[in-house]
Amino acid sequence: MPHADDSVLIETQHLTRTFGQGAQQVRAVDDVSLRLHRGEIASVVGESGSGKSTLARLMLRLLQPSAGRILFEGADVTRQSRLPELRRYWQRVQAVFQDPSASFNQFLTVRRLLERGLGLEGSRLDSKERDARVRWALERVALNPGEMLAKLSHEMSGGERQRVMIARALVVRPLLLLADEPTTMVDASSRASILNVLLDLRDEFGMAILFITHDVSLATYVSDTLFVMHDGRLVESGGVERITASPEHAYTRQLFADAFTMSERG
Ligand SMILES: Nc1ncnc2c1ncn2[C@@H]1O[C@H](COP(=O)(O)OP(=O)(O)OP(=O)(O)O)[C@@H](O)[C@H]1O
Ligand SMILES: [Mg+2]
Structure with a gap:
């Protein structure tokens, strides 16, 4: 599926967020640079603890980055921290979470x-x-x-x-919906109908969606673009056809191999 528009909606540049100090420090999101266009459907995939939700919370401006910046429609929103500015941002960027x-x-x-x-x-x-x-x-x-x-x-x-x-x-x-495992709590048939509803909204008013999920086969099914995270880093990104046909990174190959074996078993 090609995305509806070529203009960049949101961009992260070297986005980084650490937690803790010294030897205990975790680089939950480490130097992540990505772009999402208007009307684009993308998924962030990666194992538990790879930094997916932290990335979503940074993009939603619920969490301040340790370094790097976020551009929304070309404007730097990273330093916006007053409530009126954030409220304006949340008229454009919304999220749904797992629980x-x-x-x-x-x-x-x-x-x-x-x-x-x-x-x-x-x-x-x-x-x-x-x-x-x-x-x-x-x-x-x-x-x-x-x-x-x-x-x-x-x-x-x-x-x-x-x-x-x-x-x-x-x-x-919203112009962007961040959806962090939004259908884990619902049964399989509701899941399919909710996903289809969300995908229709791209056509209805050009909403872009960033899904955040463990589920590689679902991500592959719904997305134009995949972002693969591992230990806080974006190890691979690109069109879903290209990544499924020829994953470049060993971790991506492993993720796809695991997803494939699981779907064969189940
Ligand atoms: N508020 C916090 N304080 C300390 N460490 C945190 C905090 N939030 C996240 N982390 C750590 O950052 C790393 C990334 O966590 P994150 O929740 O972003 O992973 P995830 O990819 O969303 O995992 P999951 O698939 O289990 O939801 C983990 O090591 C986690 O323990
Ligand atoms: Mg998470």
């Missing part, structure tokens, strides 16, 4: 949760427009707004909570 319960406020209905998700834009819309946008987002993740809007967290299944969190991320119509 929806962690980010759920148990006292908010789905309607209120999604209205809050509208952020800055929410205050510019009237109540009818807000309602339409909230319904649009729920429909995008195949939830029935009539059934869901008044629900609280404990009244939903794990799969419904996960879909609501995806709807909450989509409600601003």
Whole structure:
């Protein structure tokens, strides 16, 4: 699948994040430079502890880098740390994470949760427009707004909570969605439908998606581009056809070999 547009949406340059001091220091993300274009679907793959989630948290500006920078639509956003600037950034860049319960406020209905998700834009819309946008987002993740809007967290299944969190991320119509293992908690058929829904949004309004996953075969199936991480470093990146046909790095070959054996077994 070719990406929809040639313009660079987000770029990391020598992005680095360390944790701890001295001999205990971990280079969770080490000198990572990558580019994502408008409407591009890419996946970061790599084993547990390779730095995938840290990279996502840096790109979302939830975590300050130790070195390097992030350019979004050509502008350096690395030093932006005031809340109004970050809120503007989050109108463009949203994320969904693996565990929806962690980010759920148990006292908010789905309607209120999604209205809050509208952020800055929410205050510019009237109540009818807000309602339409909230319904649009729920429909995008195949939830029935009539059934869901008044629900609280404990009244939903794990799969419904996960879909609501995806709807909450989509409600601003972000240009970039960072999706860190977003479908691990849902069953296989819901997983396929959620993935298809996300992929459709590229065509609907040009959203780019960066999937973060252990699942190499899924990454290969949905992506234009793969980024392979190992010990915090980006060891290989490129078009999915090229990487699957002729992986250059020994670690990438190993990842594909493991994924292939597992799918044969299972
Ligand atoms: N807040 C933190 N404090 C200290 N070390 C951290 C912190 N966050 C991550 N690390 C370390 O950084 C490294 C990368 O972690 P990260 O969570 O980014 O890996 P990951 O690729 O997302 O793994 P997984 O596939 O298990 O989710 C690990 O060694 C981890 O222990
Ligand atoms: Mg992770």
